[in-house]
Amino acid sequence: MPDSKDDGQFDGPLKAFRNSEFMDDRVARPLRILSEYLEPEARFDRLGIIDTVVFFGSARIHSREEAEKDLKNAEANGGDVDSAKKALNMSRYYEDARELARRMTEWSKHLEGTNRRFVVCTGGGPGIMEAANRGASEAKGLNIGLNINLPQEQHDNPYISRELAFEFHYFFMRKFWFMFMAKALVIFPGGFGTMDELFETMTLITTHKIKKKMPIVLFGTSYWNDVLNIDAMVEHGTVSADEAALIFRTDSVDEAFAYISKDLEENALADPEDSLSRGTRAEP
Secondary structure: OOEEOOOOOEEEOOOHHHOHHHHOOHHHHHHHHHHHHHHHHHHHHHHOEOOEEEEEOOOOOOOHHHHHHHHHHHHHHOOOHHHHHHHHHHHHHHHHHHHHHHHHHHHHHOOOOOOEOOEEEEOOOOOHHHHHHHHHHHOOOOOEEEEEOOOOOOOOOOOOOHHHEEEEOOHHHHHHHHHHHEEEEEEOOOOHHHHHHHHHHHHHHHOOOEOOOOOEEEEOHHHHHHHOOHHHHHHOOOOOHHHHOOEEEEOOHHHHHHHHHHHHHHOOOOOOOOOOOOOOOEOO
C-alpha cells in the first residue's frame, strides 16, 4: 500500500522491500531466508573473517562466581542446596570453555595474513556460549554470536563483538552458518539443542556432505559417558569404529587446545587455498 501522511495525503507508492506487511507475509519467506544468508555474509566479508572454531554447550551452565553465589543464597535462605551444589560442580565447564576460547583466540590472533582465521563462534546465548564469547573477548579478539529468536530463554550475551552479533529467525539458516564457517568444533555438556548440533555435525561428516577435515572435541568425559554411549553404538554395529574415532574426548583444556591447534596447523593452515575463501567444501 502507498505511503501516507498524517493529513491523509499520499507520498507515492511504497517500495516492496519497505512494505513490512508484505515482508512479514508467508509469500516473502524466500526473501527472509535469503536475507539470513546474504546479510551475515556481507558482515563476514567486511571484517575479513574466513572461518571459525565453534563452541556448543548448555545455556544453563553458570560461571563459578554465579554458582557460588547461588549456593550461598540457597544455604542462607532454605533453598534447594542439592541443585545449587550440582550447578557449582557443572560450573567447571563454563570456566574451561572460557579458558579454551581465550587460548584459541590468542593463538589465532598471531597467525600470519590479513584475514581473520578460526574466530570463536557460539550460539550467542548464556551458559557455555557466554563462556566462550567471554574468553575470546578477554583475549581482545573478535567473536561471533549466532543467536536465535526463541520464546523462552535466548538472549545475546554481553561478550559478543557487537558487529558480529546476529539474531536468526530460521534455525536451519543459523545451523548453516555454524557448519559453513567451522574448521573445528568443541562440544561441552548440553541438552537437546547441543545433542542436535552434535548429531547433525556427525551426520554431515559421515555422509560426506562436508568434505573438509574438522577436529571435533567432546569435552567432559564423565558427563558424556553418562548421556551418550557411542561405544555401545559401535558394539551394536550402528556406528563404525572409524566414525566413532572422529570424536576426540577429553577433560583437559591443554589437551583440547593442543589437539585443535595441531590439526588446524596440519590441515587448514597447510592448504594455501584454504585462507582465500570461506566454505565447507560441501556437495554443491
